[in-house]
Amino acid sequence: MTDETPEPTTAAADTSAASPFAMAGVSIDPRTSATIAIPVSNTATGLPASLYVRVLHGAKPGPCIFVSAAIHGDEIIGTAVIQRVLAKLDAASMAGTVLFLPVVNIFGFQQHSRYLPDRRDLNRSFPGSAKGSLAAQLANKFLKEVICHCSLGIDIHSAAVHRYNLPQIRIAPDNERLRELAMLFGAHAVIESPLRPGSLRDIARGEGVDMLLMEAGEALRFDELSVRSGVNGILNVMAHLGMIQPHPEATQVTLPARCRRAIWVRAPRGGLCTLARTSGDAVKKGEVIGRVSGIFGDDAAEFRAPIDGIIIGHAVLPVVNQGDALVHIAEVMRFGDVEERVDQITEALLNDRLLDEDELI
């Protein structure tokens, strides 16, 4: 976006300036950004551990949202997404406020681990408490200092180690506003799934904060399609909320795959796995989707799709134990043209110049 482009559409009517934004004892003026360190705890060295937030406080009033990554410390794709979004945004031409947290699980991130040093899962530790375990303290600070100030959150995850997820948005079931935001985010699939107790999504709902959970790519890896999908989605949501201007070349958005149920297909035996189909492919019930053979290549056992659907995730490590989850298939509402639609989304994301690393909006 260039300097000549007009002000955000829905914020344009509001000519009043925003008030300063306060966080952790720091005041941030409108049109500016600041990096805030929220003290969390002490580490084993006795030194302080802090949660880092980059606040972009716009020129005009508007919603306050957060974007978080690496709640699971090895799921770093959202960190790359946030880096690229930050390079594109300028608080001076924004309405509202965005809180970016590129690394929430500051402890697991350093260890390349999903968990905290106390072996707890941060995304099962909400609401936490100031006097609880390390995970409880971190969850509680994140809740009190960040989540409670916002009306919407976008939390970015990836698949587990040695697995890949097609870019997808997961939302609580039967929430029309979330459904609308999830659809316009522009990821390949939208999945309505129940909330896990103690998860960020569960606790945010209790606080009246809507949550979009993005899943994309592989743990401990960056991939361009996932990064572009995240960047595109955040900009789409911000434009929809009137915080930035809409995409200058926005065209008819391709309808993502909409899903309510997903099934893992597991390894029928231990050995070496070869997949015949992969994430983004549509599969028919009974279709062979891969095989697992012994170390000499013999005694291969095929495995098949249990339902008609789209593959939303797959294992990337060929060495498998019997029962390992290999292919994640989601049942879709409109099956007929789902593969074409998913391919169109991939093509549009990879060809969109605005999503290039050095392109400013």
Ligand SMILES: [Zn+2]
């Ligand atoms: Zn995760």
